[in-house]
Amino acid sequence: MNIAADIVVGLVALLHLYFLVLEMVLWDKPAGLKAFGQTLEQARASKVLAANQGLYNGFLAAGLIWGLWSGAGGASIKIFFLSCVLVAGVYGAATASRKILFVQALPAAIGLALVALSMRSVT
Template sequence: MQNIATIATGFVALLHLYILYLEMFLWNTPKGRKTFGLSEEFAAASKVLAANQGLYNGFLAAGLIWGMWQGSTGQSIKIFFLACVVVAGVFGAVTSNKRILFIQAFPGAVALALVFLSGESP
C-alpha cells in the first residue's frame, strides 16, 4: 500500500509541476489559452498573476517531493501538502472553474486517502 500511496503522491506532484509549466511559461500562448479557455487579451493582461499561481503550484509539488524523499518519516509532510492541494482544488472549483475539482482536488484527495491507508505513522 505504501508504494501505491507514493505513486499517487508522485502523480499529484507531477501534475502540479505541469500546472506550473502551463501557468508560468505557456499562459499567453495558444496552448495555454486553449487549456484555460482564455482570450488573447485576458491572457496578456493576467500573465504576471498566472506566473505567480504557477509558482505556488511549484511549491505544492516541491512539498510533495520533499515528503516522498523523507520516506515514512515524511508522512506528515505528505499529508499537509496533499491537504493543501485538496483545499486549493476545492477553492478553485468554487471560485473559478468546476473542472478544477476533478483535475486537482480529486487526485489530491485520492492520494491523501492512500497515504492515510498506507499505515505509516505521522
C-alpha cells in the same frame, strides 16, 4: 499500499509541475490559451497573476517531492501538502471552474486516503 500512495503523490506532484509550466511559461501561448479557455488579450492582462499562481503550484509540487524523498518519515509532509492541494482544488472549483474539483482536488483526496491507509498498515 505504500507504493500506491507514493505513486499517487508523485502523480499529483507531476500535475502541479505541469500547472507551473502552463501558468508561468505557456500562459499566453496556444497551449495555455486552450487549457484555460482565454483569449490572447485576457492572457496578456493576467500574465503576472498567472505566473504567481504557477509559482505556488511549484511550491506544492516541491513539498510533495520532499515528502516522497523523506521516505517513511515523510507521511506527515505528504498529508500537509496533499491537504493544501485539496483545499486549493475545492476553492478553485467553487470560485473558478468545477473542472478543478476533478483535476486537482480528487487526485489529492485519493492521495490523502492512500497515505492514511499506508500509515495504518505500518502501525
